[in-house]
Amino acid sequence: MWSTFLNRNTLIVVLGTLAVTTTACTKTEPESTTSPTPTAAKTVATSPSPTPTSTPTPKTPPSPTPSSVKTSPTPTPQKSTQVKTVSTSTSSKPQPKKSPSASTPPNPNAPDTYQQAIDVASGAVTISQSAVTRDDWNLVASQWQEAIKLLKAVPNSSKNYKTAQSKLSQYQNLLGDAKLRSAPPQSPKTAPGDIKPKFFSIPIKGRRGGTPVVEITFNDTQKFDMLFDTGATGTVITPIMASALKLKPTGLTVATIADGSDVFFGLTTINTVEADGRIERKMEVAIAPQNRAMGLLGQDFYEGYDINIKDDVIEFRLR
Template sequence: MNTQIGLEPVKGLIVLGMAVGIVACGRSPVEGSDPPTPEVPQAIVSPSPSPSAAPSPVVQDQKTLQRALDKAYGAASIAQSAASPGDWQLVTRQWQQVIALLQHISPQSPHYALAQQKINEYQKNLTYAQNQSQNASPAPAPTPQIIAVKPVTPVQPVRRRPYSAQPGSIQTPIKRREGGTPVIDVVFNQTQSFEMIVDTGATGVVITQKMAQSLNIPLIGSAKMDTASAKGVTVPIGLVESIAVKSLVVQNLPVVIAGSQLDIGLLGHDFFGDYDLIIRQDQIVFQPR
């Protein structure tokens, strides 16, 4: 799927692999000239009613639809790197929750037709995830059959040499795994550290709304993107002063600010594109090409 994004004034390319594709283009500010006024993205949900009044059914259905679309975005992101049965079981639960949310939208709602359309689409995603969960299960070991007993010359075990990182390589520990995918600590703007999923299938960097608020990220534009959950979804684009893993630092990097359902950021090729990744049991090695 392809998504075109207008980005001003920072040049960047942001694509969420397999589930989300974002094509970004723009011009960097010319030295000595004033940068253009950033375009502030418009909210994609209607304003909330006043505290004194209960939300109308239409507003409530719209919020439910938005929650479902955000959660579908998260399910598609997890599916990018799913490999084990546990990974696909997590994806299956995510799609089940998305469909359950859409089924709560009233038939009288103006969003009902779209909700039914998405239920049909997501049911296919759910079926696929369920099949992958079964297919990814390890096959039982075959029962050994002894055809003949013959003397066997002992074979000396192969001794593996300990791994030695190349000069210039950067090693960082894996804190834990999210759905089988490594999670590491990443420092933003030289001040705050956040856990991030190292997503080799994502082209760009995606941060959560809480991260954007904590870092006070300035908005520089917006993007319309097509995802597995919806078409033409508007998301804000922010500018991060620096992102660092140990001594690997990238400055002035545009990032996607995800919906409220995403609770952990994704670290993509915009950050480590000049390095080869070696994912070991307890650490990730960024090796220069």
């Protein structure tokens, strides 16, 4: 009887233990991501009674809920990926700004023409020091043009590049001056009034007592040697010149000469007085006394000009 009782009690204890174990497993299943263990199957097989209603295990399908929660953050990395894409696209924008240096890269093999330019420029300076005629100044201008061309050809890689660039403006100014001096005079027939070029020059034929002697054209055809005295205010011609030009006195004037005495001069008008393109029309001049051997070119012919007297030429530049 006791054995039967003990066996019965033992069976109750065992079944109770199994029930507690099954309940604990059932509560922990939703937290586990793995599939339900076959322990319940063992419990069902071991216990004949229906108490181990641990069959709620089929309710485990709600497990997709945590899995869906776990997968929901996935859009976040996609946003970060989009941000990266935008950042890369913006980083590519500065690239066109690197292309402003569209200038051609320096060619290390290009010849350095700096020294050639200096040599040609030195030749231009030498010629200009003795230039008298417009043809001489034409040659000077061509020399400056060649020197400028050589300066512009100096490569960027040359150590003389910056110096060459700084000399360009200087050479261009000298070229402009040479062109001004070489410009042909305006035709008297096309200009009814006085002609005052910006620049003109008169060659010095010789000197008399240190005073330059120059050749001046009167009435378009006749040329006479004249003294160039910067102290003379008016132009004076000799009686021989007046006779050759068929000029007669139309008035008288009194002038004080170097020794302090007063001398009477006749007055007459010349149609044109010309020198290297500078033309003065209807110019009133004085006729010197008989003892005067050479005429005198006065300030009334070159008024308004700056004068530069060289060894063999006199230059006039309009102010």
